[in-house]
Amino acid sequence: MNKKIIIIIIVFAILNFNKVKLSLLKYEDTSKEITNDLFLSDNLIDKINKHKSLRDFKIVSSKPVKPIELPDKNPDNLNLSVSKKGEVIGNYLSPLEIFPKIYTKIDGILTFRGDNLRNSINLSVSNIKDKKLNIRWSNKTSNSTWGGGSGWTGQACVIKWPDEIKKLMNIKGIFKNETTFTEVIYGSLDGKIYFYDLETGEKSRPSIDIKNPIKGSVALDPRGYPLLYVGQGIPEKGKFGYRIFNLINQKLLYFINGRDPLAYRGWGAFDGSPLINRKTDSMLIGGENGIFYNVKLNTDFKPLDKTISIKPEILKLRYKIDNNNYQGIENSIATYKNLCYFADNGGAIICLDLITMKPKWVWYGKTADDTNASITLEVINDTPYLYTGTEQDKQGKNGFTYIRKINGLNGNILWERKFKCLNRVVKDKITNKIKSSNGGLYATNIIGSKDISNLVIFTLAGYNHPYKGIMLAIDKSSGKTKWKWEMPYYSWSSPIAFYDTKDKSYIIQCDFHGNVTLLEGMSGKVLDKINLGNNIESSPIIYEDKIIVGVRGNRIYCLDIK
Numbered sequence: 001m002n003k004k005i006i007i008i009i010i011v012f013a014i015l016n017f018n019k020v021k022l023s024l025l026k027y028e029d030t031s032k033e034i035t036n037d038l039f040l041s042d043n044l045i046d047k048i049n050k051h052k053s054l055r056d057f058k059i060v061s062s063k064p065v066k067p068i069e070l071p072d073k074n075p076d077n078l079n080l081s082v083s084k085k086g087e088v089i090g091n092y093l094s095p096l097e098i099f100p101k102i103y104t105k106i107d108g109i110l111t112f113r114g115d116n117l118r119n120s121i122n123l124s125v126s127n128i129k130d131k132k133l134n135i136r137w138s139n140k141t142s143n144s145t146w147g148g149g150s151g152w153t154g155q156a157c158v159i160k161w162p163d164e165i166k167k168l169m170n171i172k173g174i175f176k177n178e179t180t181f182t183e184v185i186y187g188s189l190d191g192k193i194y195f196y197d198l199e200t201g202e203k204s205r206p207s208i209d210i211k212n213p214i215k216g217s218v219a220l221d222p223r224g225y226p227l228l229y230v231g232q233g234i235p236e237k238g239k240f241g242y243r244i245f246n247l248i249n250q251k252l253l254y255f256i257n258g259r260d261p262l263a264y265r266g267w268g269a270f271d272g273s274p275l276i277n278r279k280t281d282s283m284l285i286g287g288e289n290g291i292f293y294n295v296k297l298n299t300d301f302k303p304l305d306k307t308i309s310i311k312p313e314i315l316k317l318r319y320k321i322d323n324n325n326y327q328g329i330e331n332s333i334a335t336y337k338n339l340c341y342f343a344d345n346g347g348a349i350i351c352l353d354l355i356t357m358k359p360k361w362v363w364y365g366k367t368a369d370d371t372n373a374s375i376t377l378e379v380i381n382d383t384p385y386l387y388t389g390t391e392q393d394k395q396g397k398n399g400f401t402y403i404r405k406i407n408g409l410n411g412n413i414l415w416e417r418k419f420k421c422l423n424r425v426v427k428d429k430i431t432n433k434i435k436s437s438n439g440g441l442y443a444t445n446i447i448g449s450k451d452i453s454n455l456v457i458f459t460l461a462g463y464n465h466p467y468k469g470i471m472l473a474i475d476k477s478s479g480k481t482k483w484k485w486e487m488p489y490y491s492w493s494s495p496i497a498f499y500d501t502k503d504k505s506y507i508i509q510c511d512f513h514g515n516v517t518l519l520e521g522m523s524g525k526v527l528d529k530i531n532l533g534n535n536i537e538s539s540p541i542i543y544e545d546k547i548i549v550g551v552r553g554n555r556i557y558c559l560d561i562k
Contacts, residue, residue: 065098067338068382070353070360070409077322077364082357083262084315089357092315097294097354098338100279104222108159108182109541112217112273112444113494116335117377117384119447122498122542128506132562133518133530136546137201141188141554146213146234148190150550152442152492153271153332154538155217156186158198158548162224168248168306169226171195171205184548186556187214187230191238193245194556198546201558208250211238216271217332217539223278225301226308227253231270231285240268242285242293246308253310256293263289264320265327272332272374283312284335284354286342290327292317294357317357321348321364326394331374331444336384339408343371347390351411361411367402367418369394373494374444376456377408378476384408387447387456391440392421401440403458403472405479415479424466439466442492444539448476450503452521455482457497459509461490471495471509473524485524489513493549494539497521498561510536510549516559532557 074080082089103115114120141148150156160182161169167176175181175197182198193208208228215233226247232240241258245251258268267288274285276297283295294315301308320327326346333342339360340352347368351360369390377384389403400418407414421439439462448455455473463470469487474480493510500506505521512535518528534553541548547559 065100065337067095067098067355068336068409072353072356072358073361074359075362078319078359078362079321080317080319080359082315082317084313086262089315092357094280094355096280097277097282098279099275099277099335103275104278106159106162106222106224108157108220109543110157110159110220110222111275112153112155112219112332112539113374113376116275117379118332118334118374118444119376119378121496124542124544126498126500126506126542126545126561128500128545128561130562131518131527133516133528133547134560134562135530136558136560138555138557139194139196139201139203141194141550141556142190142192143554144190144213145236146189147552148188148554149534149552149556150186150538151189151213151215151233151552152537153217153273153444153494154187154215154550155273155494156184156541156548156550156556157218157220158182158184158541158543159220164303165224165226168303169205170249172203175204182543184558185218185220185228186548186550187216187218188550188556189213189215189552190554191232191236193218193228193230196556198543198548198558206250208245210243212236212240215269217273219273219276221278222276225299227299227310229274229276229283231272233269233271235268242270242287244310248306248308253308254312256314258287258289260287260289260291260316262316262318263287263291263327264318265290267328271330275333275335284333284340286329286331286333288328288330288345290318290329290344292319292329292333292342292352294354315357317352319350321346321362324348324364324368326370330372334375334377334386336377336379336408339384341375341377341384341386341408343375343388345370345372346394347371349375349386349388349406349411351408363406363411363413365413367400367416369399369402369440370438373441376445376447378447385414387445389441389445389458391438391442392423392462393438393440397423401460403441403474405456405476417474417479419460419470420464421460421462422464422466423462439463439490444494446495446497446507448497448505448521450499450505452497452505455521457495457507459487459491459493459495461492463487463490466490467512469511471507471519471524483524485519485526487511489515492537496540496542498542508540508542508547510538510540512536514551514553516540516547516549518561530559
């Protein structure tokens with residue numbers, strides 16, 4: 001029998017009889033394209049695609065993603081080690097640990113700022129006409145020592161579950177049969193994770209209670225698997241660390257203890273939102289204990305049996321930089337291909353090769369300071385450019401906030417700006433002691449697109465006054481200010497851009513006074529404002545002209561963009 005016919009028969013059998021594979025393909029790849037992992041010739045691919053029995057599927061040519069190859073640079077002032085099961089690994093190599101160009105093919109916003117570049121937070125084109133904001137619904141949360149609602153960074157996830165997955169989970173029956181059902185998942189300072197129908201605000205399933213305040217942003221699996229990833233910000237009652245939940249039955253699958261004896265720092269919080277590589281079944285996250293985690297999940301998902309399990313294998317990267325005693329990764333890591341970027345509480349920025357787990361460069365300059373806002377990446381001609389900035393923390397009363405653009409291949413600073421930002425005096429919620437609350441950059445920036453493709457937009461807290469702020473539209477190339485909006489109230493909440501059918505840009509900015517402000521992207525002109533009554537620290541998301549955001553006052557809101 002002709003070899004080509006045999007191969008066609010084999011492919012046909014795989015597609016028609018491996019039911020689990022078919023099920024996974026349907027929701028992991030909504031275009032029903034199958035990557036040519038068998039290295040078939042283009043001519044044979046064309047014949048298979050024309051076969052009438054395979055009309056619902058299409059095989060596409062697959063060119064392997066090439067990693068970025070850079071020389072290792074381990075500075076003399078950096079002490080770094082990688083360990084697995086308590087043993088230090090001398091040489092680590094994982095050639096396939098490269099992030100795909102597209103983070104997810106699932107409809108939704110599944111991690112902080114949308115993807116591995118941390119700059120893809122808005123997916124849909126807006127039909128904005130009246131340039132007005134209205135409250136669609138709101139839901140009350142319970143309380144903890146730290147209050148309720150949501151805190152910093154507190155971004156929600158939103159997902160339109162594939163039908164095959166939706167029917168497996170404990171979602172209310174009324175929503176399982178709705179083809180348009182979209183679920184909002186939100187972690188709260190009350191220690192619970194809430195599940196809502198985007199359209200109505202009705203609870204779509206019971207909440208999950210981890211019994212510890214959740215400050216950071218939850219994440220969902222980019223493969224569409226029923227997995228929920230959630231950290232916590234404060235130890236109150238439950239264990240202190242990171243959790244992965246089974247969303248078929250909402251049971252805990254795995255727990256990473258943040259109080260790790262390996263860590264140089266004892267604080268076990270996880271405020272960052274992870275990245276999951278859908279090609280390699282791995283999770284990346286930084287801990288405030290100063291450890292970078294590279295977790296092989298070993299996911300076993302059996303849709304027909306309605307089961308999912310994981311058996312994580314954890315690589316832990318521990319590091320120490322001379323004269324930097326502030327270990328702690330509070331931001332959400334960013335990646336491009338095999339390069340991973342994160343900053344720490346001392347202001348050091350590290351570029352890590354995920355294939356070797358070795359540093360490609362480390363920046364720790366004179367203007368370094370606590371960096372909590374996530375690094376964002378813009379890729380031009382295979383070169384990632386970093387946009388980042390600092391708080392005003394370690395410099396004393398007369399310090400500055402610095403924002404900068406960095407070449408992601410070598411760590412060279414392309415431009416840097418400094419701004420006077422002041423700290424506030426506040427009372428600690430637990431100890432009642434007076435302490436300083438830092439000014440500067442908490443909000444993750446916007447990398448502009450469409451009509452603001454030349455701009456990067458930063459929001460700073462405490463600009464020239466402890467309770468005020470400023471939004472700055474900075475030219476990407478020169479670093480010069482194109483426009484600014486001096487805000488009457490400071491903000492930790494990340495701004496978000498969206499675009500209409502004519503590529504005109506708009507910006508949403510929330511603040512500590514409870515305002516949600518709509519601005520014109522090109523000019524910074526204020527178009528509308530609505531007040532939600534309480535401090536908004538969390539970062540909003542926009543999905544189908546709906547804004548989801550929580551406030552410190554025990555509420556989660558959905559707003560309509562009109």
